Amino acid sequence: MEGNYYARRKFALLKNLLEYIGIEPGRLHFSWISSAESTKFQRVAKEVSDAVQAVGPANKLIKELAEVA
């Protein structure tokens, strides 16, 4: 339980920093779901999937293969 609280601070900062460098808001999501909350899990999975699809393909922070001349 405590771990969630520590992690919350780290994730808040991580999310802000990613958005700050230009990663679109809507790509990164966090949730607290207990193993007993199957309905919540289903709802969140759908929300995340919809939100990420709305932003479109990710083309930042990916590596292109080096071209061999």
Add this chain to the structure above:
Amino acid sequence: MIRYTEKIRQAARQLLESGKVDVFIGFRKGTVPMMSEPTLIRNAQAAETLHWDSNCGINLANYLPKRSERIGIVAKGCDSRNIVTHIVENQIRREQLIIVGVPCEGMVDRRKVTRMAGGDILDVVEEESRIIVTGKAGQQTFDKKDVLQENCAICIHRNPVVYDELVADLVEEQKDVDRYEDIRAIEDKTPEERWEYFQKLIEPCIRCYACRNACPLCYCPTCFVDESKPQWLGKSIDRTDTMTFHFLRAYHCAGRCTDCGACERACPVGIRVRKFTKKLEKDIKELYDWEAGLALDERPPLDRYRPDDPNGFIL
């Protein structure tokens, strides 16, 4: 500030002669103008080589981790805050240290001076609030406050936060400075603009890691950039690797960075790496009301929580 030199020498001499410390960490004059450099001395005679001026911007706390001797150390506001961080993170014990505090009046940005002087600098003389620079084009005088390092211009903790003795009376802290004007300007851009901004910012980076090496916060035995199993990021100057390096370096400094500017100062190509670390500093202040290195008896912000911490981003 130059007048502090004699006091620092006296303090070092006395500490080494009396055997209260085994080593004394301070600055000496560098071999080129405006480049005072750290020095570790072990005998009282060498105290003569110590020096202080407005070019002592390197953070001396960087030399403390894992030392076992008794140490005398010169500390301006920011060094003292990084010393506190080291103590809190168990890198050094307070009992090992005798801190010679320097009420700081800000450090000079040698790049700015060189630019304003129109090229190479042959000689610099520092007076109270002015610096007189001799370059190829002749002599020029600058007001020190016009050529301060960016972080010093907005510094609100110039006095050391811990010390055993002081070389001068405490200075008045700056009030009403806006520490985050530049960060807000970036935040106000669109994601696309921000991405472009940071791509451009890091473009000249040669991945020399001088910014990391100059920072007292980076003391891990193996840095993530050097690990090969797993290899977190590539060694090339691929844009994604470089961005990942800067992003993660900043993130590792979260809640610990004192905005001492040593990273920026060390960068050979002048990248303003504080544009990353200051964002975290700002968020931590706003979210958790925390400033790094002010208290010896408090755990850092990522090592604690409050049940009612901001929560809005959690689905």
